[in-house]
Amino acid sequence: MIASLPALVAEILVEMPKARSLSADGVVTWSVGDRAFAALGPSGIEIRMDPPIAAAAARTPDTAASERGPDWVRFDPSELDGHAIDRLRAWLDLAYRLATG
Numbered sequence: 001m002i003a004s005l006p007a008l009v010a011e012i013l014v015e016m017p018k019a020r021s022l023s024a025d026g027v028v029t030w031s032v033g034d035r036a037f038a039a040l041g042p043s044g045i046e047i048r049m050d051p052p053i054a055a056a057a058a059r060t061p062d063t064a065a066s067e068r069g070p071d072w073v074r075f076d077p078s079e080l081d082g083h084a085i086d087r088l089r090a091w092l093d094l095a096y097r098l099a100t101g
Helices: 005-015 051-057 080-099
Strands: 020-024 027-032 035-041 044-050 063-065 072-075
Touching: 005 027, 005 044, 005 080, 027 080, 035 080, 044 051, 044 080, 051 063, 051 072, 051 080, 072 080
Parallel strands: none
Antiparallel strands: 020 027, 027 035, 035 044, 044 072, 063 072
16 A cells, blocks of 8 residues: 555656656656656646646646646645546656657
């Protein structure tokens, strides 16, 4: 069982070998080359997607638009149930694939 959002994010991102992390001001940002695709901070994780997908994702539970722009969504699940875990895995996978080209 995953105890926290940061632990789940770490478990997922370990499977993404080209991802590099940078920690600054309480936020860990993952990128491939110079393209950031995820950022984990105190208010959840922000994930970069195509703008239409991000807009649709922002209408799901525990999710909102991000101040980073229209291609980002903020996800801060109140509970890491199966649905939240599935969404997080799918969105991080998509964001990573977009970042890797």
